[in-house]
Amino acid sequence: MMTRASSPSPQAVRPLRKLHARRIGDAFTIVLTLAVLFPFFWLIQVSFRPNEDIFGSDILFSPTLEHYRALWKGNFPGSFINSIVTSVSATVLAMLIGVPAAYALSRAQFRASRGIRMWILVTRMAPPVAFTIPLFIAFKFMQLHDTRIGLIIVYLTFSLALVIWMMKPFFDAVPTALEEAAAIDGCSTWRAFFSVTLPLTAPGLAATAVICFIQAWNDFFFALILTRTQASTAPVAIVGFIQYAGWEWGRMAAAGTLVMAPVVIFAILVRRYLVHGLAAGSIKG
Amino acid sequence: MLVLATLTVVPGIYLALTALTPLNLANPATAWNFEDPLGNFRSMLEDPSFLHSVKVQAHLSAASVVLQLLIGLAVALLLHTSTRIRDVARSLLLIPMVLPPIVVGIVWLALFTVDISPIHRGLAWLGMPVGPLLTNPSSALWAVVLAGTWQNFPFAMLMSLAALQMVPASPLEAARIDGASAWQVFLHVRLPFIAPTLVVAGLFMLIDSVKAFPLIFIMTDGGPGNVTEVTNYYVYRQAFSFSLWGYASSIAITLVAAVFLLSYAIDRLTSRLDKTQGSLS
Numbered sequence: 001m002m003t004r005a006s007s008p009s010p011q012a013v014r015p016l017r018k019l020h021a022r023r024i025g026d027a028f029t030i031v032l033t034l035a036v037l038f039p040f041f042w043l044i045q046v047s048f049r050p051n052e053d054i055f056g057s058d059i060l061f062s063p064t065l066e067h068y069r070a071l072w073k074g075n076f077p078g079s080f081i082n083s084i085v086t087s088v089s090a091t092v093l094a095m096l097i098g099v100p101a102a103y104a105l106s107r108a109q110f111r112a113s114r115g116i117r118m119w120i121l122v123t124r125m126a127p128p129v130a131f132t133i134p135l136f137i138a139f140k141f142m143q144l145h146d147t148r149i150g151l152i153i154v155y156l157t158f159s160l161a162l163v164i165w166m167m168k169p170f171f172d173a174v175p176t177a178l179e180e181a182a183a184i185d186g187c188s189t190w191r192a193f194f195s196v197t198l199p200l201t202a203p204g205l206a207a208t209a210v211i212c213f214i215q216a217w218n219d220f221f222f223a224l225i226l227t228r229t230q231a232s233t234a235p236v237a238i239v240g241f242i243q244y245a246g247w248e249w250g251r252m253a254a255a256g257t258l259v260m261a262p263v264v265i266f267a268i269l270v271r272r273y274l275v276h277g278l279a280a281g282s283i284k285g
Numbered sequence: 286m287l288v289l290a291t292l293t294v295v296p297g298i299y300l301a302l303t304a305l306t307p308l309n310l311a312n313p314a315t316a317w318n319f320e321d322p323l324g325n326f327r328s329m330l331e332d333p334s335f336l337h338s339v340k341v342q343a344h345l346s347a348a349s350v351v352l353q354l355l356i357g358l359a360v361a362l363l364l365h366t367s368t369r370i371r372d373v374a375r376s377l378l379l380i381p382m383v384l385p386p387i388v389v390g391i392v393w394l395a396l397f398t399v400d401i402s403p404i405h406r407g408l409a410w411l412g413m414p415v416g417p418l419l420t421n422p423s424s425a426l427w428a429v430v431l432a433g434t435w436q437n438f439p440f441a442m443l444m445s446l447a448a449l450q451m452v453p454a455s456p457l458e459a460a461r462i463d464g465a466s467a468w469q470v471f472l473h474v475r476l477p478f479i480a481p482t483l484v485v486a487g488l489f490m491l492i493d494s495v496k497a498f499p500l501i502f503i504m505t506d507g508g509p510g511n512v513t514e515v516t517n518y519y520v521y522r523q524a525f526s527f528s529l530w531g532y533a534s535s536i537a538i539t540l541v542a543a544v545f546l547l548s549y550a551i552d553r554l555t556s557r558l559d560k561t562q563g564s565l566s
């Protein structure tokens with residue numbers, strides 16, 4: 001009894017200490033997040049600074065759109081459109097082909113499924129330079145070099161592997177009993193797929209599409225080698241600012257901000273599913 | 286599927302064949318010359334630049350994987366306890382991971398340029414001026430590692446968070462009741478549970494570090510000298526600057542083989558992991 005009577009003090013202290021630890025942790029989190037995101041925000045603010053004090057450290061400055069206007073007049077809009085066309089087409093095509101393929105892989109027990117899994121893993125993992133050497137020669141030969149179609153084909157290949165890889169676990173999670181119930185109610189296989197299975201995997205579809213898009217959009221290497229002027233994408237265009245126009249930091253910052261804008265917006269829109277997708281896509285086969 | 290097959294298998298075969306020839310774009314006659322099929326691989330072993338690039342690669346990979354894992358795990362431990370602020374931070378901290386690598390390269394190129402970077406200015410203001418890091422041979426690789434870590438640590442964070450969430454509550458409770466300190470709980474209860482996931486995540490990061498290209502392209506172009514010229518970059522230079530396609534192909538094949546082995550290891554590990562986790566839940 002006596003020992004119990006003396007113990008309340010630590011028990012009373014504990015929640016208080018916990019609350020303290022929580023506050024300190026939260027404060028630390030805020031500082032850390034700001035520090036990590038500093039380069040990101042810094043780039044954005046540079047893009048709005050007038051050229052005279054482009055790297056000034058005063059926080060108050062009159063924002064200007066001069067860098068964006070300069071971009072608008074150059075070749076950048078064309079490259080930006082190339083980026084949009086290639087990434088969106090590759091994503092849409094990869095989803096149209098890959099989702100049914102993933103569904104089939106999930107439902108039917110193919111003997112080859114382990115092989116396919118391995119093959120997808122290798123496509124994802126192999127260094128792009130290994131593909132570009134033969135592709136470069138093939139594209140020259142087929143006159144696909146420096147065309148949007150050529151780039152779309154390349155992105156499609158990699159996106160397709162990603163779609164199958166990411167969507168299969170989502171389909172695995174939908175119980176077949178639901179589809180059987182739909183079949184008993186008179187649904188055809190296709191109808192059951194579209195009105196029962198597909199809606200249940202909607203978050204997965206969104207995350208997969210976004211990750212495909214990000215992957216194609218962020219690509220630099222293939223675009224660098226497989227395009228020249230006609231089909232060059234926005235990331236390649238940015239590099240052009242370094243190489244040919246001297247150090248135009250303002251324009252580079254503006255272009256960088258524009259290039260990262262869609263990716264960041266998409267990522268924030270589907271953030272919850274993105275986390276799920278990124279984790280599922282990489283750990284689970 | 287057929288498209289996928291043609292686009293991955295055919296280049297693969299072509300790459301393998303080219304690797305056996307001394308193909309040089311400046312000299313078309315070299316295209317299908319199989320007289321000395323292993324010549325490329327022999328010269329690879331004698332090529333000091335190649336061997337150097339492998340060494341650089343090993344440095345870069347080891348440093349990035351270790352840093353990313355440590356930072357990712359530390360941040361995950363901080364964010365693991367759910368509060369509103371930390372939940373928001375969890376999504377915000379993913380931003381670097383989705384940014385186009387080329388933009389990351391530009392940001393860090395600017396941040397490492399002494400006269401314009403707020404970081405350099407801040408350090409000078411604090412009385413610790415730091416010289417240019419990217420043009421200094423002894424720090425250039427570390428500067429690239431830093432930028433790469435900034436971009437990729439969220440992946441390690443995500444994996445660690447996911448793994449931490451799967452640690453069952455009862456051993457944690459038991460350890461706390463037995464009076465274990467937070468550090469002891471982490472070391473003896475949490476770490477053994479999340480270690481397999483960390484290993485797999487580490488292998489993924491290792492593979493990604495082999496593919497590092499845009500950051501190096503933008504920030505250093507392999508220099509100063511060739512201190513940041515990783516193997517991948519060396520292949521690119523051999524093929525697209527010097528047109529030594531045959532030689533580049535054989536190095537590329539070697540890279541693919543190395544990556545393939547790593548992928549195989551991941552595949553084995555994940556299927557083992559699935560089994561152990563299946564038996565736990």
